[in-house]
Amino acid sequence: MTTSSSGTGGAQPVPSGFAVSERTAHLRAETALFMRDHVLSLVSHDLRGPLNAIHSWAYVLERKLDANDPNAQRAVTGIRSGVDQQVKLLETIVDATRAETRSLALAYAPFPLHPLLDETTEEVRSGLARSRSVNIAVDSQLATEQLNGDRERLAAALWVMLAFAVEASAEGAAVTLAARADSGTWHAAVTYQSNETALNDPALPHVLEPFARKQAGEPREAKRIAWVFALCKRVAEAHGGSFEQSDASGDDAATLALRVPLSATAPK
Incomplete structure (x- = not known):
């Protein structure tokens, strides 16, 4: 099943007194904790x-x-x-x-994946994307697949990926979340056209820490991720999966990729 959804219409002015929901504030704090x-x-x-x-x-x-x-x-x-x-x-x-x-404790339980995508995407749309006039499109090939893992932790990882992609996108740009399951693994990839000016513009709404956004634009050593994605990497590995960050090259978009076994177990 393939679905596509849009979070914004035309350009919208940045709202005065930009505020975030209680859940977004919680996810923001979790991101900062793992980054530290x-x-x-x-x-x-x-x-x-x-x-x-x-x-x-x-x-x-x-x-x-x-x-x-x-x-x-x-x-x-x-x-x-x-x-x-x-x-x-x-x-x-x-x-x-x-x-x-x-030592990351996980609450393992089976849950359907497609609602996780919808709920997390809407959280980022309402908490950031609409005020930034950035569109989030979901391309899901998931049907009724379930994953045995910590739903809350995986939702947080996906939120970080989407929130960063939105913050790194210029007004009117599109962010795409593609999801599929094959060979017993859930794949979630976020693609976006990175714009350093948009990422660090203090006049725009942000949910991620300024120093984290600044560090994300600096050169990285081979296979090292930007600090802001620490939660994504830690949660993926705790489920026996992986997280990868690929910078934009030429006309190609930047990519954030999460891979987690459907029957996730803690790595030994």
Whole structure:
């Protein structure tokens, strides 16, 4: 079954006093929480390599120095002590802070997929797209397929994908959500024409954090996602699936892709 629906008509003025629903506010907070913990995870990972190297070179340096020179020995001891303090900070502050999303509890239950698409799309339409004059079209090949997983978590992941695509789209642009199920897997892909000016224009309504939108436009290392999609990646992987972000290339649209097994189970 293929359906297509439209969220906006012609250009509409940005409403004064733009407000979001209680659910949108909740999803916005969830997005920020996962983003914070994702950044802390990157900090923990990226700092440990250099710190380990400094620690190792301190031992090499110690063997080269005069054992009878108290100043040299004190300097090496200070280097090792400083490294140990930084590692302890990573363990007690960074790792402990991100524990809430690192162990993601899921409420597994079977649910139909097509209503999930409709409800989440309407949330983004009413909460953002209409005020931005951005159209959301749904191209669904789903019929009665069900997924065994955490509906609320998956809805949040889909919301982030759609909300970002709308924020990154110019007035009058179209965002497409395509969904299908095959070989026991649910595929949801959001495509859009990325517009950095629209993404960061403070005069336009936004539901995502300014620094997250700004970071999303910066160059990324291979296979690393923009911070704002941390929730999408974490929820997908917790269900044994995956999330991918593909930037626009030439005339091609940017793509956000979520893949989750229909009979999802937590990865071992």
